[in-house]
Amino acid sequence: MRGGFRSLHRSALRRLLLLLFVALATPTAVLVWQALSEMKWEALHRHRLLAEELATRIDQAAAKLIAGEERRPFTDFSFLNVVGSGGSANLLQRSSLAAWPPVAPIAGTLGYFQIDAAGRFSTPYLPPDHERAARYGLSAQESEQRLALSLRIHHILRQNRLVAASPVAAQEGRALEPEAAAPTMPKAAAPARSKSERSPEPETALVQSQAAFDRLASAPKRSQQRSVAVPSQGIARLEELKLEQPFADADAPQASSREKLATGAGAAASRVRKERGQLPDPVVDLADEAGDWPSRIPVRSFESELDRYRFSRLEDGHFVLFRNVWRDGQRYIQGILLAQQPFLQGLAGGLFQPSLLALMSDLMVAYQGDLQQLFGSGERYDYLSSREMQGTLLYRTALSAPFDDIDLLFSVRQLPPGAGSGVIIWSAALLFVVLCGGLLMLYRLGLSQIELARQQQEFVSAVSHELKTPLTSIRMYGEMLMKGWVEEQRRERYYRYIFDEGERLSRLIENVLRFARMDRGEQRLELVEYRFGGLLEEIRPKLAAQAEQAGYTLRLSCEEQAQGALLRVDADALTQVLINLVDNALKFSVGCARREVELGCRSLDRDRLRLWVRDYGPGVPRDQRRKIFAMFYRSEDEMTRETRGTGIGLALVERLMRAMHGSVGVVERDPGAEFQLDLQRR
Numbered sequence: 177m178r179g180g181f182r183s184l185h186r187s188a189l190r191r192l193l194l195l196l197f198v199a200l201a202t203p204t205a206v207l208v209w210q211a212l213s214e215m216k217w218e219a220l221h222r223h224r225l226l227a228e229e230l231a232t233r234i235d236q237a238a239a240k241l242i243a244g245e246e247r248r249p250f251t252d253f254s255f256l257n258v259v260g261s262g263g264s265a266n267l268l269q270r271s272s273l274a275a276w277p278p279v280a281p282i283a284g285t286l287g288y289f290q291i292d293a294a295g296r297f298s299t300p301y302l303p304p305d306h307e308r309a310a311r312y313g314l315s316a317q318e319s320e321q322r323l324a325l326s327l328r329i330h331h332i333l334r335q336n337r338l339v340a341a342s343p344v345a346a347q348e349g350r351a352l353e354p355e356a357a358a359p360t361m362p363k364a365a366a367p368a369r370s371k372s373e374r375s376p377e378p379e380t381a382l383v384q385s386q387a388a389f390d391r392l393a394s395a396p397k398r399s400q401q402r403s404v405a406v407p408s409q410g411i412a413r414l415e416e417l418k419l420e421q422p423f424a425d426a427d428a429p430q431a432s433s434r435e436k437l438a439t440g441a442g443a444a445a446s447r448v449r450k451e452r453g454q455l456p457d458p459v460v461d462l463a464d465e466a467g468d469w470p471s472r473i474p475v476r477s478f479e480s481e482l483d484r485y486r487f488s489r490l491e492d493g494h495f496v497l498f499r500n501v502w503r504d505g506q507r508y509i510q511g512i513l514l515a516q517q518p519f520l521q522g523l524a525g526g527l528f529q530p531s532l533l534a535l536m537s538d539l540m541v542a543y544q545g546d547l548q549q550l551f552g553s554g555e556r557y558d559y560l561s562s563r564e565m566q567g568t569l570l571y572r573t574a575l576s577a578p579f580d581d582i583d584l585l586f587s588v589r590q591l592p593p594g595a596g597s598g599v600i601i602w603s604a605a606l607l608f609v610v611l612c613g614g615l616l617m618l619y620r621l622g623l624s625q626i627e628l629a630r631q632q633q634e635f636v637s638a639v640s641h642e643l644k645t646p647l648t649s650i651r652m653y654g655e656m657l658m659k660g661w662v663e664e665q666r667r668e669r670y671y672r673y674i675f676d677e678g679e680r681l682s683r684l685i686e687n688v689l690r691f692a693r694m695d696r697g698e699q700r701l702e703l704v705e706y707r708f709g710g711l712l713e714e715i716r717p718k719l720a721a722q723a724e725q726a727g728y729t730l731r732l733s734c735e736e737q738a739q740g741a742l743l744r745v746d747a748d749a750l751t752q753v754l755i756n757l758v759d760n761a762l763k764f765s766v767g768c769a770r771r772e773v774e775l776g777c778r779s780l781d782r783d784r785l786r787l788w789v790r791d792y793g794p795g796v797p798r799d800q801r802r803k804i805f806a807m808f809y810r811s812e813d814e815m816t817r818e819t820r821g822t823g824i825g826l827a828l829v830e831r832l833m834r835a836m837h838g839s840v841g842v843v844e845r846d847p848g849a850e851f852q853l854d855l856q857r858r
Contacts, residue, residue, distance in 0.1 A: 189622045193615050200611060208604040215600070219591055220570070226533050227571035227586040234524050234584065235575045241282050242485055242497075242578065245512070248273075250480045250501050251453045253290040253510050255303045255312075258454045258475045268456065273300035276318055278325070283522020286494070286513040287329040293506035295385035297339045299326045304456075329513055336490040338388045389498055389509050392488040449482045478503055487578035489543055495519055497578070516548060524584060525551045536592050537570055540585040552589060566590060646677035676725050683755065690752065691828045701746035701835045705858055708777070708785065709739030715751050716775075719758050723773050726762045733776035741785050742858035749832045753840075754789065756825040757851050761791035765848070768793050785857050790850040801842050805830040 251257050255274050259267040273288050278301070280288075290298050301322040303312040309319035333339045454477040483500040490496055498511030520541050528539045528551050538552040570586040653670045656662050662670055716732065723730040754775070761773045770792040777787045796804060805826050829851075833840045838855045 186623065186626065189619065189626065193619050193622070197611065197615050201608075204604070204607060204611075208600060211600050215596060216591060220568070220588070223533065223536060223588075223591075224571050224586075226531075227537065228573070230528060230531060230533055231571065231573045231584050231586075234527055235573075235579075237527065238523055238579050239576055244281055245497065246449070246482070246485060246499075249451055249453055250482065250503065250508070250510070251455055253288060253298075253300050254455055255300055256456055258456060270312075271300045276301070276322065280512075282497075282512065282514065282519070283526070284495075284515040284517070284519030286332070286515055287325055288510070288512055289329050289333065290511075291339065291385045291389070291509040293386075293508060295340060297330050297333065297385075299329060302326050332490070332492070332494055332513060335492055336388075336494070338392075338490075338496075339385050386507060386509055389511075392496070392498075393486050395488065450479060451482065452477065452479050454478070485578050487581065489516075489581075520549045521551075523579075523582075525549070533586070536588065536590055537586050538589050540587065542583040542585060544581050545583075646681055650674050650677050679725075683759065686752070687756065687824055687828055691824045691831075701749050701832075703744045703746055703836065705742055705744050706747065707739075708741045708743050711743070711745075711747060711750070712739065712777070714747070715754055718751065719754060719775065722755060722758055723762065728762055728765070728771045728773055730758070731772055731774045733774060735778045738777040738779045738785055741779060743785065743855055744858055745836050745855065746832075749836060753829050753832050753853065754787075756829050757789040757853075760825055760851075761789055761793070765791045765793035768847075770847075779857075780854070783857055785855050787853040787855070788850050789853075790845060790848055792848040795844055795847065795849040796842055798844075804842070805840070 252271050252273050254271055256268050257271050259269050278285075278287065288300055290300075292298070303309060303314070305311070306319065306323065309316075309322075314322070330339060454475045456475055481502040485497050485499045487495065487497055493516050495514040495516055496511055497514065498509055501508040501510055524539060524541050528534055534552065538550055540547055541549045541551070566588060568588040570588050572583060572585045574580050575582045575584065653674055657667060657670055712734065716730075720730045758773055758775075765771070765773070768791075772792060774790040775787070776790070777785065780786050830840055833853060836855065838853060840854075841852050843850050843852060
């Protein structure tokens with residue numbers, strides 16, 4: 177492995193690890209993406225089922241409302257009803273629709289109305305003779321409010337050309353405005369009392385009323401007007417929204433369902449319900465001039481046939497529900513006028529907005545292709561939500577007749593994470609972190625091995641240099657002395673040189689051997705208690721001789737209190753540490769003006785003693801102060817370095833100090849550097 181790292185460079189290692197990352201990350205990313213895609217479609221399908229279920233609930237609620245209205249009898253659209261049957265048992269009571277304030281089961285209801293065979297407009301909110309409203313138990317304020325509501329309904333229908341203006345009101349210059357609240361009823365607004373007034377209106381009024389409703393009922397569906405440019409009466413046309421449809425076959429069953437509903441609506445429109453009813457005879461006044469009610473109320477019994485309700489939108493945007501009723505061979509129209517926004521809110525928004533579906537989708541309600549209202553929630557999911565499918569059509573369907581022109585469209589706003597997607601995302605993130613962390617560790621390990629291999633090569637080169645040079649000199653001087661080529665006065669100097677080089681080689685070999693033993697874990701220090709003063713006296717001569725051989729002076733600066741401290745150390749190891757530090761100071765102080773090395777000690781506190789070795793050389797650069805204690809580290813290149821050494825001296829110092837439960841560090845001095853040793857006191 178190390179042989180492989182020797183031939184590997186940083187750039188090659190980066191390329192190798194990058195290739196490994198791509199090889200591992202690509203299939204993992206594909207698997208995670210595939211799993212998330214499957215969950216995305218699963219979540220989309222699940223929410224589509226929720227949308228289908230909610231649309232069914234909306235349709236059922238609408239059908240229930242229509243069923244309740246279709247059960248309403250013909251007589252409910254009159255102010256007064258008859259209770260009982262025949263004779264004096266006949267009693268008058270207000271219709272259920274005449275209650276005040278008005279209460280309607282269908283949201284957005286503005287009011288009920290009726291158009292008779294002559295095209296005359298009436299509502300169940302006004303009594304037959306509004307000018308004598310007090311006879312019916314109505315206060316003046318309530319009477320005015322009822323009149324205002326009736327006028328408002330009449331005004332909306334007249335604006336949409338469904339009823340004719342009252343000729344009497346036109347002659348008197350009175351306009352039927354929705355906000356009008358006249359204190360008294362216009363003469364033509366109340367039912368006519370004379371026989372001539374009860375005669376049918378002119379044919380033009382009939383055409384302008386019942387015929388107008390016929391046109392509403394027979395108007396072609398917007399989907400059948402593709403070739404006709406019809407202006408939109410809603411917020412927008414559905415074609416303009418360009419909703420994406422993720423389910424290719426989603427429209428086929430919905431289209432057939434719509435056709436089925438339309439067919440069912442046409443068949444249902446031909447079916448009628450028969451019922452018998454009775455109302456007060458309109459020929460007889462219910463109160464005489466004195467204001468007394470007759471003892472016997474004449475009633476008229478009849479049989480009526482009621483058609484199904486039909487639904488349409490008026491030109492001004494209001495909706496209308498109306499049905500045909502046949503009585504005595506004459507046709508009546510009874511209907512409900514609806515405000516668009518409240519009606520759609522009650523029909524669809526009230527069920528959609530509280531649902532979970534509103535958190536991720538919008539509900540669009542359209543009438544004949546025109547978007548009428550948009551329901552959505554302001555809440556948002558967390559960052560795991562996907563907005564990739566925003567605007568996708570989730571589900572589309574039409575309501576049952578008579579609301580079959582109303583479409584419900586659910587579109588995706590943001591897709592919530594599917595079940596288990598959070599686990600996949602977090603697992604993928606964890607796997608990515610582990611992969612990146614593992615590759616980073618491999619990269620750092622590889623770099624360290626490359627650096628170690630380089631340092632080992634430099635170490636071998638340094639050891640070779642450190643051994644070869646002194647051995648060559650020793651061999652040369654020894655040969656000269658052996659053959660007698662040296663003069664007597666120079667022999668002592670040669671002997672001293674041979675001795676000094678031998679000592680240096682001994683220290684070098686001892687450092688290498690001790691470091692190798694510690695690297696293999698074979699070095700075991702024997703920690704013995706010493707008084708520091710005595711131990712220092714044993715070590716000092718060796719350090720002084722080492723400094724003198726290099727032409728330097730060793731200066732001792734130690735506190736008396738520190739000399740009396742008890743230390744538990746290995747004497748040989750501490751000696752080796754100080755020798756290495758002094759040797760390092762001598763090597764890096766060559767050429768300095770102050771040829772001195774300082775050895776000092778002092779007590780930091782009751783538990784620690786500090787030794788230091790200081791030189792007066794150039795010091796240690798800040799960026800190398802942590803690196804110099806690394807194995808084989810040298811601040812100079814082997815080809816250009818000017819100092820001796822193998823790069824293991826300071827590394828050995830750091831390991832020996834740790835083995836003696838101490839520490840070593842270096843600080844900058846001016847000039848020079850100071851290596852500090854902290855030892856624990858006994």
